Amino acid sequence: MPVTNSIHHTLSRCAVCNSEDIHDWFKTDFGSIGRCGGCGQILRADRPTCNSMVTLHQSSNLHNTPYAFQSELVTRELVFYISFLNLCEKAGVRGKILDVGCWLGEFLKLAASRGFDITGIEPVREIRELAERALGNKPIDPRPIEDAEFANESFDAITMWDVIEHLVDPRGVLVQIHRWLKTGGYLGIATINHNSLMYLIYHILRKTFPPLARLFGPMLYNPFHTYYFTKQSLARLVENVGFEIVEHRGYECPITRLNVGLALKFGMRALYVFQGVLGMQGEQYMFARKP
């Protein structure tokens, strides 16, 4: 399959400011987390490649991480799925929608039920097969987003829910997506918010009480993630590629989605209250428009 030239296959420069000055910040069991000398973006410092990331995601390890969740609860809890479709419909943007990394197909199922013509991409085979079954045997594109090709201006809306933090070249992928979107079309992104209270607490513990930090570190930093965006850095990247931001908010990963014990769920609920008050929620979603 031909590969688009704009994609870098190794995380060698910062997607936000294009700097190559990426230095180590701290070490984890799976590699170094780094900081960009140009803009402060937090990202993997051990130069993962696109191939190594795709292989990692296709390995069965994925199913033993906090990613395992109760899927049937997701659609009704992730309210931005509904908000995004409302936004499209209100603006008269209907028709073809592409969901990049569609996982179990829940968003596509919702979009199809509202009359959108759906296309999904999901490179993880076991998950893709579940999505195909959930969507009435509709085939899902197995290619990683970096290898996918669609005609220019062929979609009315494109979504990447919890995907951008897994890419080695988020800028290259956003450039591709900008090309595939029609003028006036909408982009939906959801990802981590690195400027949240839980990351701040983690780094205080890392310096003062490492055993406790090690306990919940894997919930915050894991080998599947390459980029840890703040609201500011995500906005800068998306606007630089040529999108206009329409809505950008913090939210929390639904507690039911976390594969952790009851005590930790209780603690998380309390943390969410504080994060909400401070406007430092653990996750963020953004809707943007191609002007």
Ligand SMILES: [Zn+2]
């Ligand atoms: Zn940077």
